[in-house]
Amino acid sequence: MNGIGHGNGGRQMESDGSGQDKRIQTRLSVACAFLFAAIAPLVGYLNLYLQRRGLSDAQIGTTVAVMSLMSIVSPPIWGYISDRWHNRRIPIVIASLGSAIVFMAYFWASFPFVLIVAMLFAFFNMPLIPLLDALVLEHLGTGKERYGRIRAWGSWAFIAMMLIFGLTLKGSKTAESLIPALLTFMLLRIMLAMMAFSLPQNGGGRAMDKGDWKELRNLFADREWQVFLAIMLLSMVSTSVFYAFFPLYLNRAGVSDNWQGYFWVIAVLAEVSFMAWLSEPLTKRIGLKGVLLLGIGGRAIRFSAYSLALNFPTLIALQILHSLTFAAVHTASVTWVSTKAPPMARALTQTIYVSVLVGLGSALGAQVGGFIAEHWGLRVLFGLAGLTNGLALILGLISLKEPTPAVEESLSIHDEQMMMTCDMKGGCQK
Numbered sequence: 001m002n003g004i005g006h007g008n009g010g011r012q013m014e015s016d017g018s019g020q021d022k023r024i025q026t027r028l029s030v031a032c033a034f035l036f037a038a039i040a041p042l043v044g045y046l047n048l049y050l051q052r053r054g055l056s057d058a059q060i061g062t063t064v065a066v067m068s069l070m071s072i073v074s075p076p077i078w079g080y081i082s083d084r085w086h087n088r089r090i091p092i093v094i095a096s097l098g099s100a101i102v103f104m105a106y107f108w109a110s111f112p113f114v115l116i117v118a119m120l121f122a123f124f125n126m127p128l129i130p131l132l133d134a135l136v137l138e139h140l141g142t143g144k145e146r147y148g149r150i151r152a153w154g155s156w157a158f159i160a161m162m163l164i165f166g167l168t169l170k171g172s173k174t175a176e177s178l179i180p181a182l183l184t185f186m187l188l189r190i191m192l193a194m195m196a197f198s199l200p201q202n203g204g205g206r207a208m209d210k211g212d213w214k215e216l217r218n219l220f221a222d223r224e225w226q227v228f229l230a231i232m233l234l235s236m237v238s239t240s241v242f243y244a245f246f247p248l249y250l251n252r253a254g255v256s257d258n259w260q261g262y263f264w265v266i267a268v269l270a271e272v273s274f275m276a277w278l279s280e281p282l283t284k285r286i287g288l289k290g291v292l293l294l295g296i297g298g299r300a301i302r303f304s305a306y307s308l309a310l311n312f313p314t315l316i317a318l319q320i321l322h323s324l325t326f327a328a329v330h331t332a333s334v335t336w337v338s339t340k341a342p343p344m345a346r347a348l349t350q351t352i353y354v355s356v357l358v359g360l361g362s363a364l365g366a367q368v369g370g371f372i373a374e375h376w377g378l379r380v381l382f383g384l385a386g387l388t389n390g391l392a393l394i395l396g397l398i399s400l401k402e403p404t405p406a407v408e409e410s411l412s413i414h415d416e417q418m419m420m421t422c423d424m425k426g427g428c429q430k
Contacts, residue, residue: 024139024199024200025139027199028136028139029150031092031132032136032150032151033154033156034157034191034195035132035192036157038189040158040161041161041165041181041182041185042185045178045181045260046106046182047247048178048247048251049178051251052178053175057373058373060244061244061366062367064240064366064367065366065367066115066119066363067118068122068358068362068363070119070123070359071363073355074122074124075127075351075352075354076351076355077127078095078127078351079130079347079349079350079351082131083345088131088132088201089201090201091127092128093196095125095128096124096190097190098123099125099189100186100187100189104186106182107182126358127351129354131351133350134346135199135200136150136151137335137338138346139200144338146280147335148274148275148276148279148331151331152276155275158268159265159272161184162261162265162268163261163265164261165257165258166260166262166265167258168180168181169181169257169261170256170257178257216348219340219349224403227395228400228403229357231296231392231399231400232356232357233356233361234388235299235389236357238387238389239299239303239365239385239389240361240362240366241365241381241382242385243362244366245373245378248378249382250263263315263316263319264319266319267319267326270327274327274331275327278323282294282328283335288332288339288402288403289396289403291331291332292328292333292336292396292400295324295327295328296329297389298321298325298328299385299389301321301386302322302324302325303389304383305386306379306383334350337349339404340403340405372384
């Protein structure tokens with residue numbers, strides 16, 4: 001009887017652990033939804049709003065470059081604080097509220113004052129994705145291939161926002177007509193801050209200490225890691241021009257504001273499909289290297305196509321490649337970073353990666369891209385972006401190796417729950 005009792009108790013404990021795990025994953029999924037829903041007005045309409053306020057292509061490129069330069073400095077600061085405090089939750093709350101407050105200044109700022117606004121905004125906004133990514137991947141433990149399922153919630157939320165914008169943004173092509181869409185960014189950032197209070201503080205383990213710096217230095221001295229960063233930087237320099245200038249490209253191609261929303265809906269539907277149904281099986285089949293290079297190859301094809309004179313149906317069809325140009329690259333790269341990162345410095349490693357990739361890469365891409373767009377036009381700009389990604393693909397095929405995990409010094413809470421076993425006589429043991 002005692003054996004049966006212990007067995008029932010073990011099954012109950014296992015069930016409770018599984019239920020708690022599912023609740024945490026649901027909260028993380030909702031947080032992803034709020035995080036990426038706010039990106040919809042940011043990516044879709046902020047630069048278009050600034051253009052209608054009178055900023056030139058070169059000034060918009062400079063504004064994006066300033067944000068990117070701050071992104072070099074800001075994420076590692078937040079990542080270090082998060083690892084030292086061993087707390088992801090409070091930094092997410094502070095950064096969310098800070099980005100919402102600073103964003104208000106965009107409605108009054110003119111050039112060059114808008115550069116200061118962009119710098120402060122980037123300080124709070126840019127660390128949010130790597131901080132939440134670090135928490136999600138820590139919680140998943142050895143099941144990192146499930147990241148795509150949680151991240152897909154963010155894509156669904158992005159789609160929902162773009163559908164709303166597509167239905168509501170009609171009428172005059174003025175800067176004022178875009179203000180309601182931009183106000184939703186502030187609301188969604190506040191909602192993310194509120195949601196963050198229900199998230200776990202961390203994914204297990206201990207706080208970062210001085211000994212962990214040696215592991216971090218060893219990682220950045222590793223040749224394979226340096227090759228990975230160099231290839232991703234090369235790809236991001238050219239990809240950043242897409243996010244900075246694609247709304248302007250569509251606008252000049254005669255695509256209306258509401259149809260721009262539909263364009264993003266199509267793109268993110270393709271993204272969700274990849275993350276929800278293809279990311280995990282593809283990673284198991286061809287590895288992280290294969291998924292990453294598949295995405296970079298998609299970037300080369302998609303951006304090169306924009307250098308041609310395209311009709312409306314072709315522009316829509318190219319949005320399907322977003323499944324590769326964003327989803328494949330993003331899921332593979334953040335999992336790559338989490339796999340290689342020292343266990344007690346995952347947030348710092350993710351944020352350093354973002355500072356190099358998004359910060360330095362986007363700063364170079366936006367500034368140079370603005371100059372090229374101003375003097376030679378957007379079609380030339382996208383053609384060069386495609387060629388650069390083609391070069392990144394070739395270098396990746398030659399030089400990249402499948403990543404091997406960092407040595408785990410301790411188990412995450414998730415891993416401990418998964419390793420709990422109950423025998424029939426001795427009760428639950430580790």
